[in-house]
Amino acid sequence: MPHARLGPIAVHFPERLETNAFLQEQFPGWDISLIADKTGIEQRYIAAEGETASDLAVAACEKLFAEQDIDPQSIDFLLYCTQTPDYPLPTTGCLIQDRLGLPTHCGALDFNLGCSGFVYGLALAEGLIHSGVARRVLLVTSETYSKYIDPTDRSLRTIFGDAGAATLIDAAEQRSIWGFQFGTDGSGADTLMVADGGARAAEDALKPRHRKRWPSRLYMDGPSLINFTVESIPRLVEDILAGNGLTRDSIDLFLMHQATRKMLEQLQLRMQVDDQRLPIELADGGNTVSSTIPILIQRLRARNRISADSTNMLVGFGVGWSWAGCLWRDVFSDTDHQAG
Known part of the structure; x- marks a missing residue:
């Protein structure tokens, strides 16, 4: 198949x-x-x-x-x-x-x-x-x-x-993408949310976890999101490794959702990997939500940072709370990278 x-x-x-x-x-x-x-x-x-x-x-x-x-x-x-x-x-x-x-x-x-x-x-x-x-x-x-x-x-x-x-x-x-694992914890839904615009009436709508400080429709509880991430994501990483007979040293690059530098540095510290293996690339574009990982891949490919024989891990996490990870080997050729 x-x-x-x-x-x-x-x-x-x-x-x-x-x-x-x-x-x-x-x-x-x-x-x-x-x-x-x-x-x-x-x-x-x-x-x-x-x-x-x-x-x-x-x-x-x-x-x-x-x-x-x-x-x-x-x-x-x-x-x-x-x-x-x-x-x-x-x-x-x-x-x-x-x-x-x-x-x-x-x-x-x-x-x-x-x-x-x-x-x-x-x-x-x-x-x-x-x-x-x-x-x-x-x-x-x-x-x-x-x-x-x-x-x-x-x-x-x-x-x-x-x-x-x-x-x-x-x-x-x-095979290029394998080892998928997922996670969901809807108890964290009140930490990143837009509560209006749907079918739920305002008086019954989900409420922000803490005091809403700004008038934006979007509400974010940054500290709770960081706590969730540094607890859940290292466990996800270890589960993917264990499920595929790998160790942390087997992974060339940990390509994570680019949330903020603080959050990614906490993951680097918790997982004991440096920024060469868990890169931070959001200075000139910010947190673009679902697009951060493909943007990261594209930029690393352009700099020839991803080799065809490397084993990498892709990890997304955030709103929901929802998280997911997989293993990836880039069988897309170097010539094709340059064409893209």
Whole structure:
């Protein structure tokens, strides 16, 4: 039976660049240098008014098709991960299918999973391909969290950026993605949330875990998220290793969701790995939610940091609480990397 191969990736950022220097100018009372030291973020891209996550998704897909000479008619299935859809319904993936000119026999599925979404998407693609349902899957992630953030919100505006990423998943004989493990703890739902806009009445809606300090629609309890991450993710890593007869030294790169520098440094400390093996790459784009891992892979590929014979681990975690991890060997050739 065929397996899924994680192929070329294309990334699209909005045109508007918001630097820390700009924020300092707008809000002289903010200690931007202290914030940047904790987050590791120096700038982020922000979607324009009227620009949606699907616009970023379509741009990333069109870039992928053009760079890799991919025929849109060759796509069997579209998997689209976002928490900022254009509408409650119809499914945004259907809109993207039409805009990209994908065939009408192509499946299209939205899933709302945030920071663990890319790894979940890989598992879905592997299942579709291994079962013979599809041979070429387009996995797309895009977010515009900025739409949920009030301009005066110091805690969130300095962290989240908007972006889209398109990843081609092809059928291949050689196993490239395996060892999936997942985790869910819905008791943490009240630590990162947007409680309005759905069918639940306001008086019955989920309430923030602690006092809401900012007027943003998006609420985040950073300390609780860090505690959840540093407890759950090292256990996930060990479970994946044990389930596949590996040790921590067997892993060349731990490619984690790029949340903040502080969170990733705590994981480095807890797991006793340095930034050469658990890289931090969010200074110039911020936390782009479901797109951080494909952005990270694309950048490391461009610098020839990922070799075909290396064994790597992909780990996503966050909103829900939801987390997921898998093992990955990059059987996509170095020549193809440079073409992408």
